Amino acid sequence: EEINIHRGLKQGDPLAPFLFLLVVEGLSGAISREEELGMFKGFKVGNNGLFVSHLQYADDTIFLGEASVENPWTLKTIIRCFELASGLKVNFAKSNVIGVNVSADFLNLAERILHCSVGSIPFTYLGLPVGANPRKEGNWKPLLVSLSRKLGDRRIALVSWDNVCRPKNCGGLGIRDLRAVVPYLETMSGGGKGYRLLGAWLVALGFQMDEGAVCG
Structure with a gap:
């Protein structure tokens, strides 16, 4: 039975993040289902045969998969169905396709299919450098500067x-x-x-x- 919408939520409403998580859970289920059907092949991790197809945090999602022609087309279909079902549109202008030991021809093909830009490693995800040398101090400097800027003006409220x-x-x-x-x-x-x-x-x-x- 269809749910009738009586009122909306403004940005910053405490209930908004919870409702958003319920919606993107559908995206997670869709990609997992396609993986079970063999339509999408995730990235194999370790020697135990574990395949990882996606990682989600709030409204940020990373899709991981093999460099096959079928994967970008399947991913595009899943995203399109998600948009039609939820009313949420993926911002491809802020999305990147990044390859690890992948040919430039495949990256260009995936770029044309998904209509997004080709990125490179290292890249920043949730404020953290991904693919950079974690032992180099310079790779952590942008994060430390950002934290110092956000926390520098805060003071501990002393209470009796x-x-x-x-x-x-x-x-x-x-x-x-x-x-x-x-x-x-x-x-x-x-x-x-x-x-x-x-x-x-x-x-x-x-x-x-x-x-x-x-x-x-």
Whole structure:
């Protein structure tokens, strides 16, 4: 039965990422089904015969497959069906086809079939350099600069532990104060040696710190 749409979601809505994941799960199922039917051949990893056909993170997807003529055509069909079913269009202007030990002729063919650009290794995926030497410091510099720029203006919000240990209905976080719990654990007879040992351990760990940091 068709679902009638009553209202949409704006960008930034907390529910939007969850709904998007439900939709792209269909894309994952479609590529897996074509792989089972032998219409799409994934990339073999290791000696155990494991084939990987795609990797997904949020709205980023990587398709992996053998350099065969059938794979680009099958992939184009899957993407087109996904667009018709979901109403979401793949931005081929931001998509690349990248080959590893693949001839330039095949890359040009895949480029014409999928209407995207030919990329090269190394490339950036989710902010990380893929295919670059991980031991070279220079390959990580763009990521470190980006993190420094995003986190540089942030400061730790200092909050009194007395406020943190207050109940939630009083504006606190409801975190238990160790200063109140430890004496109870030390004298608890029903719990046996384990509770007394836990109390002693908390005393040794907690009260070596600053007196104001004994909550939590």
